[in-house]
Amino acid sequence: MAIVDMNTMKSMKGMKGMKGMMCMKCMKCGKEFPPAPDRYVCDSCGIDGILDIIYDYKKIRFTRKGLEDDRDPSMWRYRPLLPLMDDTKVSPLQVGWTPMYKLSSYGREHGINVLLKDDGRNPTASLKDRASAVAVAKAVEAGATAICAASTGNAASSLAGFSASIGMKTFIFVPKRAPKAKIAQLLVYGANTIVVDDSYDRAFEISVEVSKKYNFYNRNCAYNPYCVEGKKTVAYEIWEQNEFQVPDRVYVSIGDGCITSGIYKGFFDLLQLGLIDRLPRIIAVQAAGCNPVEVAMRTGVFTPQNGNTIADSIAVGIPRNRLKAMRALKETKGDCISVTDDAIKQGLVTMPRQTGVFGEPAGVTSFAGFCKQLAEGAIKKGETVVILITGNGLKDIESAISVCRLPSPVAPDFPSIEKHMRTLLG
Numbered sequence: 001m002a003i004v005d006m007n008t009m010k011s012m013k014g015m016k017g018m019k020g021m022m023c024m025k026c027m028k029c030g031k032e033f034p035p036a037p038d039r040y041v042c043d044s045c046g047i048d049g050i051l052d053i054i055y056d057y058k059k060i061r062f063t064r065k066g067l068e069d070d071r072d073p074s075m076w077r078y079r080p081l082l083p084l085m086d087d088t089k090v091s092p093l094q095v096g097w098t099p100m101y102k103l104s105s106y107g108r109e110h111g112i113n114v115l116l117k118d119d120g121r122n123p124t125a126s127l128k129d130r131a132s133a134v135a136v137a138k139a140v141e142a143g144a145t146a147i148c149a150a151s152t153g154n155a156a157s158s159l160a161g162f163s164a165s166i167g168m169k170t171f172i173f174v175p176k177r178a179p180k181a182k183i184a185q186l187l188v189y190g191a192n193t194i195v196v197d198d199s200y201d202r203a204f205e206i207s208v209e210v211s212k213k214y215n216f217y218n219r220n221c222a223y224n225p226y227c228v229e230g231k232k233t234v235a236y237e238i239w240e241q242n243e244f245q246v247p248d249r250v251y252v253s254i255g256d257g258c259i260t261s262g263i264y265k266g267f268f269d270l271l272q273l274g275l276i277d278r279l280p281r282i283i284a285v286q287a288a289g290c291n292p293v294e295v296a297m298r299t300g301v302f303t304p305q306n307g308n309t310i311a312d313s314i315a316v317g318i319p320r321n322r323l324k325a326m327r328a329l330k331e332t333k334g335d336c337i338s339v340t341d342d343a344i345k346q347g348l349v350t351m352p353r354q355t356g357v358f359g360e361p362a363g364v365t366s367f368a369g370f371c372k373q374l375a376e377g378a379i380k381k382g383e384t385v386v387i388l389i390t391g392n393g394l395k396d397i398e399s400a401i402s403v404c405r406l407p408s409p410v411a412p413d414f415p416s417i418e419k420h421m422r423t424l425l426g
């Protein structure tokens with residue numbers, strides 16, 4: 001692989017991605033707007049009028065043969081399906097094309113095909129890098145000099161890293177409960193970090209106000225519709241890495257609803273292009289202490305909640321992207337379920353010991369949801385299941401330590417070591 005000059009951005013000229021984009025359409029009132037890199041929401045509906053990126057699929061040249069011949073091991077192999085201008089430069093960081101592992105033991109024991117997609121292997125260790133890669137490119141198109149966002153941690157560190165890679169300033173608002181490891185990432189990337197003495201939802205509101213006042217580009221995924229377009233690339237990878245086959249189920253944790261929306265949009269694109277003939281069922285998994293989407297699915301009424309869960313990345317009481325997320329679950333005949341914090345804590349140790357993949361609490365929430373439905377007998381024999389892990393365990397090391405017993409020091413003489421070894425060996 002060629003070495004990338006980190007002082008410059010990688011040029012991707014000659015691609016056709018932007019030529020297929022038709023308009024931006026309000027999810028609430030249906031109003032359409034011409035494409036613009038710095039349009040976020042509907043003029044009529046305001047912040048509740050999140051926009052959907054609409055494509056003319058007849059103008060998009062994207063084939064399975066083209067992918068089989070493409071040696072680019074990143075999400076940019078899908079650039080024809082991304083809303084970027086032909087000559088827009090992108091960050092040199094390699095994002096996407098993360099590994100997907102086959103968990104054979106579930107096939108032997110339960111008769112199902114289980115695949116685990118580890119998106120904690122992205123540059124800043126979370127799936128949010130897919131969104132940041134596109135958002136930073138759109139900021140360049142908009143001529144921005146700074147980008148701002150609100151985040152519980154992962155989107156913030158992701159934006160900070162990708163902005164640093166192209167030399168752009170960032171102003172990031174995080175709630176006081178954000179894990180120290182994630183705040184540390186922001187600081188080492190040089191982001192202007194504002195810790196808000198309140199919840200994520202208030203940090204989100206402040207970031208929108210600040211971006212308007214100072215004319216910063218806004219990367220908030222549930223506000224900026226281009227971010228979901230970056231996240232949808234994980235669906236393309238799942239399809240491609242599964243030998244161009246659609247799985248029966250995809251388990252994913254859900255906070256704002258942006259990743260759930262992205263998975264749906266990616267498979268929807270493939271369906272419109274005639275590359276697949278069905279959509280997978282998307283099973284969104286929330287923490288029981290913060291499950292507004294599950295409640296809305298069951299009752300038909302959305303009610304804001306307080307974010308009370310160990311899984312900070314999905315501690316979102318007011319999911320800003322709920323319209324797209326609800327559409328994703330309904331159109332795929334999927335579901336939204338919840339798991340307790342105890343189940344999430346169990347997943348923090350069970351998943352790495354069974355698979356070798358270390359996930360943060362929000363990352364293993366999808367695994368906990370899978371385990372719950374497996375125990376309930378909800379998964380049929382012969383089904384292919386993908387469990388999407390959205391963030392690496394080192395993102396929240398304190399939570400990992402809380403579910404393990406730290407060993408006490410042992411005297412450095414051999415008799416003491418031998419005694420300790422006998423204890424370990426039983």
